Amino acid sequence: MTVWLILLLGGLITFGLRFSFVYLLGRLEIPSAMRRALHYVPPAVLSAIIVPELFLHNNVLDASLDNTRLLAGIAAILVAAWTKNSLLTILTGMAALFLLQFIGAR
Amino acid sequence: MKPASHFWAGVRAELPLLVGVFPFGLIYGALAVNAGIAPAAAQAMSSIVFAGSSQFAFAQLARENAPALVIVLTIAVVNLRHMLYSASLAPYLHELSMRWKILLSYLMTDEAYAVAILHYEKVGGTGHAHYYFFGAGLALWSTWQIASGLGIWLGAALPADWPLDFALPLTFIAMIVPALKSRPAWMAALCAGFVALSAQALPYQLGLILAALIGIAVGTMLEARSAQTSDLREKREEK
Numbered sequence: 061m062t063v064w065l066i067l068l069l070g071g072l073i074t075f076g077l078r079f080s081f082v083y084l085l086g087r088l089e090i091p092s093a094m095r096r097a098l099h100y101v102p103p104a105v106l107s108a109i110i111v112p113e114l115f116l117h118n119n120v121l122d123a124s125l126d127n128t129r130l131l132a133g134i135a136a137i138l139v140a141a142w143t144k145n146s147l148l149t150i151l152t153g154m155a156a157l158f159l160l161q162f163i164g165a166r
Numbered sequence: 167m168k169p170a171s172h173f174w175a176g177v178r179a180e181l182p183l184l185v186g187v188f189p190f191g192l193i194y195g196a197l198a199v200n201a202g203i204a205p206a207a208a209q210a211m212s213s214i215v216f217a218g219s220s221q222f223a224f225a226q227l228a229r230e231n232a233p234a235l236v237i238v239l240t241i242a243v244v245n246l247r248h249m250l251y252s253a254s255l256a257p258y259l260h261e262l263s264m265r266w267k268i269l270l271s272y273l274m275t276d277e278a279y280a281v282a283i284l285h286y287e288k289v290g291g292t293g294h295a296h297y298y299f300f301g302a303g304l305a306l307w308s309t310w311q312i313a314s315g316l317g318i319w320l321g322a323a324l325p326a327d328w329p330l331d332f333a334l335p336l337t338f339i340a341m342i343v344p345a346l347k348s349r350p351a352w353m354a355a356l357c358a359g360f361v362a363l364s365a366q367a368l369p370y371q372l373g374l375i376l377a378a379l380i381g382i383a384v385g386t387m388l389e390a391r392s393a394q395t396s397d398l399r400e401k402r403e404e405k
Contacts, residue, residue: 104381111359146340
């Protein structure tokens with residue numbers, strides 16, 4: 061049941077954020093400091109999710125060359141920076157992980 | 167122009183973006199069921215929350231059995247950027263009825279915003295321009311529902327030992343790396359990543375929230391500082 065509660069609250073909050081200034085215009089201006097800060101939300105949040113996914117293996121830091129997810133992630137970051145093509149980035153990362161796991165298993 | 171032709175013009179403008187959105191929807195659906203979320207809930211997420219990156223974060227945290235409060239907080243933080251869209255579109259929606267304001271706010275995603283704001287900046291907020299936004303938003307909405315539904319259906323059929331969950335950080339990499347265009351943005355990302363790694367032992371995944379807040383603070387401060395130094399440089403050059 062918790063999942064439905066998360067859904068409902070998450071939906072209400074998301075709608076509230078989208079509706080906020082459409083509703084408030086004329087009643088309230090968006091402070092410029094806040095406008096600047098909002099720009100850094102996506103890089104900060106997404107990076108905070110990505111980095112532990114790449115570096116942690118069973119909750120332990122693994123920065124070695126045996127960490128296939130780290131290597132595949134670096135490959136994906138390079139492709140993303142170079143091509144800016146999201147589909148190609150995902151495909152490269154997945155292919156790299158499959159390949160590295162295949163080599164490691166042999 | 168009639169409302170219908172505005173509507174279809176919006177749909178057409180949205181089409182190229184849909185090519186990129188469809189695979190994301192597929193991956194989301196597959197990941198969500200893979201993370202143990204009930205298919206009905208995974209689909210409802212797509213129609214109730216209707217915001218890609220927060221849905222990926224939801225799947226990720228559900229897989230890790232994070233507490234509900236942390237998941238809701240994360241959804242809120244990931245979706246904060248919609249306030250920017252809201253502020254930027256607000257002047258064009260000002261004259262519309264409350265019903266239209268609610269409908270268009272619900273359809274306000276990254277991709278619909280991108281198309282709608284370009285159109286509004288060209289033609290302004292008069293006449294039937296809101297039908298254009300509605301067309302773009304509805305095209306994206308339908309695509310997202312179908313793609314995530316298909317992903318949910320396919321996800322159940324995929325072998326469980328495939329490292330499918332890795333598509334998640336990859337999706338985030340694909341979204342964020344091309345957007346890191348300035349030094350403050352890079353530093354915000356690096357600091358947030360470092361804090362997330364160091365603070366991962368914190369209970370309830372609070373490390374994620376802490377990392378996000380520190381990253382945002384670092385980016386904002388660096389931007390303020392570089393604005394100051396360029397001001398100083400201009401003043402020196404004036405002398």
